[in-house]
Each structure stands twice: as C-alpha cells, then as structure tokens.
Amino acid sequence: MYPLITCFGEVLWDVLPTSRQAGGAPMNVAADLRNFGVNAQIISRVGDDELGVEMVQFLASKGLPTNLVQIGRTHLTGVAKANISDANEVTYKIVQPVAWDYIQPDPQLTETVRQSDLFVYGSLAARSPMTRDTLLDLLQVARRKVFDVNLRAPHYERTLIEELLHQADIAKLNEHELIELSEWYGYEPNLHRAMEQLRDRYQLDMLCVTLGEAGAVLLDSSGFTTQSGFEIDVEDTIGSGDAFLAAFLYKMTQQESPSQILEFACATGAYVATQRGATPAFTEETISSVILNTADE
Numbered sequence: 688m689y690p691l692i693t694c695f696g697e698v699l700w701d702v703l704p705t706s707r708q709a710g711g712a713p714m715n716v717a718a719d720l721r722n723f724g725v726n727a728q729i730i731s732r733v734g735d736d737e738l739g740v741e742m743v744q745f746l747a748s749k750g751l752p753t754n755l756v757q758i759g760r761t762h763l764t765g766v767a768k769a770n771i772s773d774a775n776e777v778t779y780k781i782v783q784p785v786a787w788d789y790i791q792p793d794p795q796l797t798e799t800v801r802q803s804d805l806f807v808y809g810s811l812a813a814r815s816p817m818t819r820d821t822l823l824d825l826l827q828v829a830r831r832k833v834f835d836v837n838l839r840a841p842h843y844e845r846t847l848i849e850e851l852l853h854q855a856d857i858a859k860l861n862e863h864e865l866i867e868l869s870e871w872y873g874y875e876p877n878l879h880r881a882m883e884q885l886r887d888r889y890q891l892d893m894l895c896v897t898l899g900e901a902g903a904v905l906l907d908s909s910g911f912t913t914q915s916g917f918e919i920d921v922e923d924t925i926g927s928g929d930a931f932l933a934a935f936l937y938k939m940t941q942q943e944s945p946s947q948i949l950e951f952a953c954a955t956g957a958y959v960a961t962q963r964g965a966t967p968a969f970t971e972e973t974i975s976s977v978i979l980n981t982a983d984e
C-alpha cells in the first residue's frame with residue numbers, strides 16, 4: 688500500500704440541477720488514488736450535520752480513512768452549486784463560510800503529513816484564515832509538495848497563489864490558469880516558454896499543464912513531454928482534472944516514464960469526464976482499456 692499520499696482541503700457536495708455528488712478537489716484526488724490501490728488520505732472538516740454524516744460515509748465507502756476529517760459544531764458541511772455550460776465548462780458557486788474553512792491545527796495532522804511521501808494541496812482551501820494557517824504549518828513539515836493550483840474565482844488572491852507556488856515541488860494547472868499567471872508576469876503567449884519561465888521562477892521539479900480535450904504537457908528535468916487528448920463523449924467534466932492528477936501521481940510514484948505517466952493521466956481524466964460526478968468508481972484496468980481502445984482506432 689505504499690507510498691502514503693495525504694491530500695489537504697475542501698470536502699463538499701457538488702449540487703447539480705438534478706443530483707448531488709461528493710466533491711472537493713483534494714478529496715477527489717484522494718478517492719481516485721484509492722481506486723488505484725494507493726494509500727491515500729484526506730485532511731478536512733465537515734459539520735455536525737446530515738451532510739457531514741453522509742460525507743464521512745462516502746469517504747469510508749471509498750476506502751479513505753475518516754480519522755483526519757474533523758467534525759465541527761460551528762459551521763455546516765460544504766456545498767458548491769455547479770453549473771455546466773453548453774461547451775461543458777463548469778462554474779461553481781462555492782458556499783462560504785463552511786466547515787472546511789475551519790480546519791484546525793492538530794499534532795496528529797502534523798505527524799501524518801511528516802510521514803507522507805507526497806502532500807497534495809490546492810488554493811481554494813487557503814481562502815479562509817484558519818484553514819490557510821493550518822495549511823501553511825503543514826507545508827513546513829511536508830516532504831514532497833504537490834500544488835494543484837485550481838483557481839476558483841473569487842476565492843483567491845495573487846499573493847497567496849505565489850506563496851503556495853513557492854512551497855511547491857510539483858505544480859499542476861490548466862491552460863486557462865497558465866494564461867492568468869502568464870499575464871501577472873508578462874510572459875509571451877507561448878506555452879513552452881511560459882512553462883519554462885514559471886518552472887524557473889518557482890524552482891519546480893515538475894510542472895504540468897492540462898489542455899482540456901487537447902491533452903497535457905509536462906515539463907521536468909528531462910524536458911517537455913506532450914500527450915494529445917482522448918476522444919470521448921463528455922458526460923460532465925467535474926473532477927476530470929483531479930482524476931488526471933491522481934493518475935499522474937500514481938504513475939509517478941511507480942517510477943514510470945514521463946510519457947507513460949502523461950498518457951495514463953490523460954486517459955484517466957478523459958474517463959472521468961465520461962462519467963457523472965467527480966468520483967466514479969474505476970480501476971487501473973478501466974483506464975488501460977481506454978488507452979487500448981483508442982490505440983485501435
């Protein structure tokens with residue numbers, strides 16, 4: 688079951704017009720890692736309410752430990768209203784403040800992060816002072832840090848994103864986020880060049896940019912690796928980027944080559960987009976058959 692991967696941040700319910708699905712980027716990453724048999728866990732907080740009970744049950748059903756999910760009496764379990772446009776772009780109205788805005792420091796959290804091989808965090812969790820402070824403390828003891836940039840307007844500020852980038856060893860963002868960061872720094876609109884400049888600015892070991900249906904690009908010490916997208920029928924893209932990251936980290940910890948990592952990650956992101964919600968059940972075999980079926984065409 689090694690390595691140990693600890694994710695930190697929001698757990699919430701994504702409310703769609705006709706259904707409610709468990710979500711929250713770091714939780715999605717942890718649940719998807721569990722699909723691959725990785726020893727993954729999530730640090731978060733829910734409210735002492737019905738939705739909190741259901742969330743804890745959901746985490747347990749995914750094989751995730753629930754002892755790192757705090758239960759608070761002051762705030763409700765998180766909820767996000769998701770809207771999907773005709774072009775499959777999802778926008779979220781992420782209710783605030785909720786329980787995961789109040790993740791409290793705790794020696795047990797510090798210890799588990801200290802022992803983790805990878806620590807995964809995003810920017811949304813840092814929107815409120817308490818969870819932000821807990822995150823910054825945990826980053827002090829984390830060994831290898833993976834920043835899933837995940838910009839969710841209006842819940843972030845440039846200075847905070849920069850602080851979180853400074854902490855990261857590995858960063859993943861999508862093409863729109865790269866454009867936004869490039870505008871901050873006046874980078875020319877050239878994907879490879881902007882990636883190199885961002886990698887150098889924050890001394891990242893790995894920088895990965897997802898390109899939606901066009902695939903993804905990875906920049907690491909071996910240079911650039913590119914993977915084109917898998918053709919699929921989209922159900923909804925919620926959690927697709929999170930699944931990409933989970934698959935990426937899974938293959939990375941298995942020491943696979945950059946091109947194998949990227950192919951597997953793109954196939955996993957594509958598969959999740961064919962399913963409803965952020966955390967469908969799948970296995971490594973499911974993803975391998977996505978890759979094989981595409982190769983046949």
Ligand SMILES: OC[C@H]1O[C@](O)(CO)[C@@H](O)[C@@H]1O
Nearest residue numbers: 701710711712767925926965
């Ligand atoms: O975490 C913020 C939002 O992003 C998602 O994780 C998808 O990437 C949703 O499940 C959640 O509402």
